[in-house]
Amino acid sequence: MKLEGRTIVKGEAKGEALVTHDNISFMGTINPNTGIVIEKGHELEGECLKDKILVFPQSKGSTGGSYMLYDVVKNGYGPAGIINVMAESIVVIGAIVAELPMIDQIDINKINTGDQVYLNAGEGFAEVENKTD
């Protein structure tokens, strides 16, 4: 299934989808030294972002999130790519600096955790292979 959206940061990535319908603040939701979600009660609490195609509605919270996204990527525990419903500036800024492939304007209900995703952010699309197919 091909999902078309908007290019945010160019680049390609392949990986397993990690999907949440909760918003994410890279400051406060994620531990940048482990890539693990630490926000209590978050849908992804305890999950690790490493090498995943991270799928969530949009960023929220602290403006420290831009550097923290950059840091978690540099530390080797970051996601391989990001898919948003609507890209909010804090995660966009982090993704630009981290050169992390990212698109938005995607109906994320069509992606499930565990799906295989090929993200071609430059062309603005994601190719999703459902786990159950």
Next chain:
Amino acid sequence: MKILNLTNEEKNMLQGKQGEMIKKSMEILETLGDIYGAERMIDINNVHSPGVSYRVTGDAGLNFVKEAAYKYNSCSKCIMTLNTIGIDYDKADELGFSKEFQEKQHELLKAYESIGAIGTYTCTPYLISNLPRYGEHIAWGESSAVAFANSVIGARTNREGGPTALAVALTGKAPAYGFHLDENRFGDFLVNVEIELNNDSEYGALGYYVGQIVGDKVPIFDGIKNPTLENLKALSAALASSGAVALYHIKGITPEVIKNGNMLKENYENITYGKEEKEEVLNKFSNKGKVDMVLFGCPHTSIDELKRIALNLKNKNFLSEVWINTSQPIASLGERLGYNKIIEKSGAKIVTDTCPVLSETVRDYDLMLTNSAKMAHYAPGLWNLTTTLLSLEEIIEAAVKGYWGGNI
């Protein structure tokens, strides 16, 4: 898609004629402008930078700022104040912050200083002399200060991250999108506040409830009467914690909605905030037990808050750790006025420049009481504890007894 038109000066920057770092900065700003359909850049004279705690930047951000400072000898073109850091600058050893963290933090501060930034180290720059004017285009980070500047002052900023705040400071330019433009400053939600709000924690609860619903959209509040500076500070911080609110209006109170009258978009949505909604937030932060940490000053206290805390702490004695976070200038005034003496006599500590959101915990705590919805939201993940949101008076009573809600 709109096309970003650049002036000759801006084109020169992008082509590297003013150096590599200016080029890199312009590339970041141009990318952002392209994504959000900006048609031009605007001149910016005022930056408040987030990403100043080493806890936030890590080594990646530290090296990014150091490169700007030392490899490219960059210099800020305008006032650039700095957000809260990861240590109390003067009492880092006393409070137990690790040596390694302190060293990295100082490295980062020196790099910022070399760029020409002012070491304010506070999330409330508007209380200590970075106060933009109404309508001024600025580039601010610190989510609570962004919401305050846009909404209470009527200045215009998007939510800048550390890298873009730096890029704007070095170029004096920001892409004209989002909250810089009139058309994006109208309300998407009308929030009918049906109950009286009595203190900062109740303003925080309101902000927290609304932030989760509206995300990065613009709420307009109706029914809020005569809020104080501190009430608005608490509301701004909470809206930007559960959500990504950069701008809100309050009917009859904030300047833009007073000037323009009805600022609701045609197809706005309604939110009702009453007793039930307030309870929902308070229930989320309602842990009980032995109190081992108390936190006031999120965002950093004003001088009046410091005074009120001092008056409430007079002749009290605390066994648990009590922190009052504020900026150095406010603490300095508190010292002269004798507030600090009263506070310290109770066993509480005035901790400047930092807060639990941006520093690493030095001890294990189980339960924190706070009057800040923002702190109640972040501390559980960042300091691995539970939180309870209460009023100043309730907290002090509980901290004296050493427990909250039931028997020891």
